[in-house]
Amino acid sequence: MITLTVNGTQHELTLEPDTPLLWALRDEVGLTGTKFGCGIAQCGACTVHINGVAMRSCSVPIASLQGASVTTIEGLSPDAKHPVQQAWIAEDVPQCGYCQSGQIMATAAFLKTHPAPTDAEIDANITNICRCGTYERLRRAIHRAADMMKA
Amino acid sequence: MDGNDFAPALTRRHFIVTAVTAAGGLALGIGMAPRLAQAAAVTAQPWDEGGYDPHEIDAWIAIDPDDSVLIRYQRSEMGQGSMTALPMIISEELQCDWSKVRVEYASPNRNIRENKVYGDMFSNGSRSVRASRQKMQQVGASARERLIAAAAARWNVPAPECTAASSVVTHAGSGRTLRYGELAADAAKITLASEPAIKTPDKFTFIGKPMPRIDVPPKVDGSAKFGIDAQLPDMVFAAIVACPVAGGTLKSVDESPVAGAPGVLKVVRLPDAVAVVATGSYWRAKQALAKLQPEWDVGPAGDIDSAQLSSAFRAALDGPAQTARNSGDVDKAMQGAAKTFEAIYETPxxxxxxxxxxxxxxHLQPDRLDVWFGTQDALEATEKAAHWSGLKPEQVFVHNAFLGGGFGRRDASDEVEQAIAIAKAVQRPVKLIWTREEDTRHDKFRPHALVRFKAGVGSDGVPTAWSMRVVTSSILASAKITFPGLKGPEPMATAGLSNNGYNVPNTRVDVVLKNTHLPVWFWRAPGANQHVFAIESFLDEIAAAGGHDPYQLRRKLLAGRPDWLKVLDTAAEKGDWGKPLAPGRGRGIAICEDTDSLCAQVAEVTVSPRGQVKVDRVTVAIDTRYVVNPLTIAEQMEGxxxxGLSxxxxxxxxxxxxxxxxxxxDTYRMVRLAQAPKxxxxxxxxxxxxxGGAGEPSTPPIGGAVANAIFAATGKRVRSLPIMDHDLSSGSA
Known part of the structure; x- marks a missing residue:
C-alpha cells in the first residue's frame, strides 16, 4: 500500500506498485484533470508537481512516491486564481484544452525557478505538445504570468 | 460543399410543460460552480441527462427567473470556438445580457425524439458558423419577439411599441419595463403569426466583437470534462490492439499470459482486434494487453511498404482520370509555349x-445505451450506436464531451463500435482507451498524394497554360459516404488546385483515384492541406525560372480578383515582403481558397549551414468574408x-x-514551443x-510558404514532404 498526499489530502493507494501516478490519480483518486496523451513522457499532458517539481506522471510509478506530496491541476490554487491560470484566461490560450493542465503545471513550476524567463529559457523548458498549436498565446501567457508574480 | 444554402425557416416548437428526465440515468458526480460573474459561461458539463429545462422558451433557449439565459449548442467544441460563436449569434438577435448566458450541448437524443429540432449536429468543413448562422439568428429573433409579445400582452399595448435590449423589454410610451426572467414563462406559450426578419450583417452590434471563449475557464483548472474523463459506478477499463495491417483479422490469441494478472476480467476477441478488460485501472488492462501475442491474418496487404505505394501512385499517373477543371486548350497552348516545365510533388x-x-x-442495458465520448457529429454517432447495439436511436444517449482535438478524426465513431462490442462481452459499463500508438497506427489517414504539374510559359516567363494531374485516394469511398448532387470527382481530391485563383487561360485539373488498403479520411482542410503546398511551390518554380518575384507574379496572375489581391497584398505588406534579409534567411509566400475563405501567408525562415530549418515568423492575412468572433478567428489562424507546420x-x-x-x-514528431514561429x-x-470558414484555411498555405522561403534562403527546391527528409545543408558544415 502506497500512501501519498494529493492536493493536501492523504490517500492510500491499492493499485499495484508499478502503476504510473497518472492512472492512480485518474482511476483511483478520481482526479481527471491530469491527462493521458502518450504514456512515454513525450507530450507532457500528464504533468503534475511531485514535492514541488514538475514531473510527467505517466512515467512515475507510485512505488517511488511513498510519502510524497503531489499537486495536480485541481490543487494548483484553491480558487483557480493562480497567476498562470489567470494569465491563461487573459490570453485566451486553450483551444481544445486537453494539453493545458499539463502546460499550466509545467509553467507554474518553471516560473518558480525562472521568475523572469527569456524566450530561449521558455523554449528549453516548456516542451509540452499542443496539437491545436496555441503556442503564440501560450508564450505570451507565460510572460504575463511572470509579470503578475513579480508585481 | 456550401454552407450557405440553409433555408432560414425555423420549425416552431412549443413549450415543454414538464422537464422530462430520462429513466435510468447515471449519477456522474460531476459538478462545477457556474461562472456567471463576468462573462458567458459553459454549464457544469456537456453531458446533461436529457436535455430539458423547466424554464425553456423552446428547445434552444431557457430563461430562468433571475434572467440567466441557457443556450443550447448543437455543434461540437474541439477548440475552434463555435461554442462561443453560435451563442453570440443568438444573443445578437435575442438582445440578452451576454454576462448572463450559459451554454450547454443540445441533446442528440432529444433531437431524434423531437423530429430533428436541432437539425444536423456535425462540426466539420469549417461549417459550424456558416451553416448555422441564419438559423441561430432566427432562433434568437423568434425568442425576442415572443418575449416582447408577452410583455405587450401583460401591459395590453401593441407589441411594436415595445423594444428589447439587455434582457429587458421596455414600453416606449410609458417607460414600463419587464425583465426577460419575468416574461419567459408567458413567452413560452406564445406562437408568433410569422417569423420575424433577421438582421442583415450591417446591423450587427455584438457579432464582430472579440469575445473570450466561454470554454476557457474550465480548461485552466482541470474541471472541463473530455470523453476520457467519464467515470461511472461499476465501470471497468479496456485496452485494445487491432490487427497492425488495416483490413486484416484476428486468427487467435493465447490468453494464458494474462492468467492471474491483477484485475483482469476478460480477453475480448473482436473480428480485427483484441481487447483486455480489467477492473480498477486502465493501466491494468494496458499492461495485460502488452503480454498477449495475438496471431493475425494480415491479408494481402501484409507485404506492402511505402516505396511500393509511392511507385504504384507514380504508375497510376497516366491511368484513367476524372477531370475537375478544364478551361481553354492546355495541349495546344503548351505547343506554342516558349518554355515548358514539369514537376511532381508528393505528400505522405x-x-x-x-x-x-x-x-x-x-453503458449498455437491455433497453438503453449511454455513450460518453467526444464526437464531431453527435447525431450521426447516436444513429450508428443504435445500429451497433441493436437498439432504437431514441434509446441511445450520446453524451458529447469537450473534444481533445478533432481535426476530422472524431467523425467516424469507430471507437464506439469497439466499446459496444466489448460492453456486450463483459455486461458492465466500460471505458475503452486507445494507446497513443494505437491512435497513430489505426487512424483513418490523410491520403498519400502525387501531383504532376506541366506548365508552358511565354517569352515573358508568365504561364499561359498549366495542367495538374493528381493521384490520391478517395475519401468518400473510404468513408462510405456520398455527397448528394456531386458532379465530377470528389472535391477533396483536387481541393486547392481546381479552385486556385490564378488567371492562367489554359488550365486543366485531372485526378486519378487510387485506393489502397489504408483507410483515408477528412484531415483538416482535406486535399488542400497537401495540394496547396504543391501548387504554390510549383508556381514559385515558374517565377524563379522567369526571373519574376514570387509575390509580383502572383499579383499579375490574380489581376481582376480584388479579394484575392487584398489578402495577398496584406500578407506581403505586413510580412515585410522585399525587405533585405541576412544570408541563410528567406521569405516565402503562398495563398489559397479554402472553405470559401481566402488565406495568404508569408513565412520567414532561417536555414543553418547544416541544413536545419527554423521558421522564425509567419504573417497571415485571412478573409472569412464575415467575422463573428475576431479573437477566435485569430486563434484558428495561429493553430x-x-x-500544417508539423x-x-x-x-x-x-x-x-x-x-x-x-x-x-518520439517517432511521429510535432512542433513544440521551441519550433513555433512568431x-x-x-x-x-x-x-x-x-x-467563409475559419477552422481550416490557415492549414494549407504554410507548407508552400515555408518551402518557398527555404528556396529563397538556399536555392533548394522541396518537392516532397516532410521537409526534414531533405538535405538542405550548404556544404560548409
Missing part, C-alpha cells in the same frame, strides 16, 4: 493525432498554421509490411454573398 500519409487519444465509455516539417507515416511504423510522439494575423473580411 498522416495521422490526425489529437492530444486526446480515441476513447469511448459505454491551423501550426498544425505536417510540413516532420509529418510522415512509414508503411512497412502493410503496417504503420510510427507510433508515438505569428501575426490580419483579418480582412470582404463581405459578399458567402460566409
Amino acid at each position: 500519409y498522416l495521422s490526425h493525432s489529437p492530444m486526446e487519444p480515441m476513447n469511448a465509455t459505454v 491551423g498554421l501550426i498544425y 505536417a510540413a516539417l516532420y509529418g510522415k507515416l512509414t508503411i512497412r509490411n502493410g503496417a504503420v511504423v510510427e507510433g508515438n510522439f 505569428i501575426d494575423v490580419h483579418l480582412v473580411p470582404g463581405g459578399g454573398e458567402k460566409w
Whole structure:
C-alpha cells in the first residue's frame, strides 16, 4: 500500500506498485484533470508537481512516491486564481484544452525557478505538445504570468 | 460543399410543460460552480441527462427567473470556438445580457425524439458558423419577439411599441419595463403569426466583437470534462490492439499470459482486434494487453511498404482520370509555349493525432445505451450506436464531451463500435482507451498524394497554360459516404488546385483515384492541406525560372480578383515582403481558397549551414468574408498554421509490411514551443454573398510558404514532404 498526499489530502493507494501516478490519480483518486496523451513522457499532458517539481506522471510509478506530496491541476490554487491560470484566461490560450493542465503545471513550476524567463529559457523548458498549436498565446501567457508574480 | 444554402425557416416548437428526465440515468458526480460573474459561461458539463429545462422558451433557449439565459449548442467544441460563436449569434438577435448566458450541448437524443429540432449536429468543413448562422439568428429573433409579445400582452399595448435590449423589454410610451426572467414563462406559450426578419450583417452590434471563449475557464483548472474523463459506478477499463495491417483479422490469441494478472476480467476477441478488460485501472488492462501475442491474418496487404505505394501512385499517373477543371486548350497552348516545365510533388500519409487519444465509455442495458465520448457529429454517432447495439436511436444517449482535438478524426465513431462490442462481452459499463500508438497506427489517414504539374510559359516567363494531374485516394469511398448532387470527382481530391485563383487561360485539373488498403479520411482542410503546398511551390518554380518575384507574379496572375489581391497584398505588406534579409534567411509566400475563405501567408525562415530549418515568423492575412468572433478567428489562424507546420516539417507515416511504423510522439514528431514561429494575423473580411470558414484555411498555405522561403534562403527546391527528409545543408558544415 502506497500512501501519498494529493492536493493536501492523504490517500492510500491499492493499485499495484508499478502503476504510473497518472492512472492512480485518474482511476483511483478520481482526479481527471491530469491527462493521458502518450504514456512515454513525450507530450507532457500528464504533468503534475511531485514535492514541488514538475514531473510527467505517466512515467512515475507510485512505488517511488511513498510519502510524497503531489499537486495536480485541481490543487494548483484553491480558487483557480493562480497567476498562470489567470494569465491563461487573459490570453485566451486553450483551444481544445486537453494539453493545458499539463502546460499550466509545467509553467507554474518553471516560473518558480525562472521568475523572469527569456524566450530561449521558455523554449528549453516548456516542451509540452499542443496539437491545436496555441503556442503564440501560450508564450505570451507565460510572460504575463511572470509579470503578475513579480508585481 | 456550401454552407450557405440553409433555408432560414425555423420549425416552431412549443413549450415543454414538464422537464422530462430520462429513466435510468447515471449519477456522474460531476459538478462545477457556474461562472456567471463576468462573462458567458459553459454549464457544469456537456453531458446533461436529457436535455430539458423547466424554464425553456423552446428547445434552444431557457430563461430562468433571475434572467440567466441557457443556450443550447448543437455543434461540437474541439477548440475552434463555435461554442462561443453560435451563442453570440443568438444573443445578437435575442438582445440578452451576454454576462448572463450559459451554454450547454443540445441533446442528440432529444433531437431524434423531437423530429430533428436541432437539425444536423456535425462540426466539420469549417461549417459550424456558416451553416448555422441564419438559423441561430432566427432562433434568437423568434425568442425576442415572443418575449416582447408577452410583455405587450401583460401591459395590453401593441407589441411594436415595445423594444428589447439587455434582457429587458421596455414600453416606449410609458417607460414600463419587464425583465426577460419575468416574461419567459408567458413567452413560452406564445406562437408568433410569422417569423420575424433577421438582421442583415450591417446591423450587427455584438457579432464582430472579440469575445473570450466561454470554454476557457474550465480548461485552466482541470474541471472541463473530455470523453476520457467519464467515470461511472461499476465501470471497468479496456485496452485494445487491432490487427497492425488495416483490413486484416484476428486468427487467435493465447490468453494464458494474462492468467492471474491483477484485475483482469476478460480477453475480448473482436473480428480485427483484441481487447483486455480489467477492473480498477486502465493501466491494468494496458499492461495485460502488452503480454498477449495475438496471431493475425494480415491479408494481402501484409507485404506492402511505402516505396511500393509511392511507385504504384507514380504508375497510376497516366491511368484513367476524372477531370475537375478544364478551361481553354492546355495541349495546344503548351505547343506554342516558349518554355515548358514539369514537376511532381508528393505528400505522405498522416495521422490526425489529437492530444486526446480515441476513447469511448459505454453503458449498455437491455433497453438503453449511454455513450460518453467526444464526437464531431453527435447525431450521426447516436444513429450508428443504435445500429451497433441493436437498439432504437431514441434509446441511445450520446453524451458529447469537450473534444481533445478533432481535426476530422472524431467523425467516424469507430471507437464506439469497439466499446459496444466489448460492453456486450463483459455486461458492465466500460471505458475503452486507445494507446497513443494505437491512435497513430489505426487512424483513418490523410491520403498519400502525387501531383504532376506541366506548365508552358511565354517569352515573358508568365504561364499561359498549366495542367495538374493528381493521384490520391478517395475519401468518400473510404468513408462510405456520398455527397448528394456531386458532379465530377470528389472535391477533396483536387481541393486547392481546381479552385486556385490564378488567371492562367489554359488550365486543366485531372485526378486519378487510387485506393489502397489504408483507410483515408477528412484531415483538416482535406486535399488542400497537401495540394496547396504543391501548387504554390510549383508556381514559385515558374517565377524563379522567369526571373519574376514570387509575390509580383502572383499579383499579375490574380489581376481582376480584388479579394484575392487584398489578402495577398496584406500578407506581403505586413510580412515585410522585399525587405533585405541576412544570408541563410528567406521569405516565402503562398495563398489559397479554402472553405470559401481566402488565406495568404508569408513565412520567414532561417536555414543553418547544416541544413536545419527554423521558421522564425509567419504573417497571415485571412478573409472569412464575415467575422463573428475576431479573437477566435485569430486563434484558428495561429493553430491551423501550426498544425500544417508539423505536417510540413516532420509529418510522415512509414508503411512497412502493410503496417504503420510510427507510433508515438518520439517517432511521429510535432512542433513544440521551441519550433513555433512568431505569428501575426490580419483579418480582412470582404463581405459578399458567402460566409467563409475559419477552422481550416490557415492549414494549407504554410507548407508552400515555408518551402518557398527555404528556396529563397538556399536555392533548394522541396518537392516532397516532410521537409526534414531533405538535405538542405550548404556544404560548409
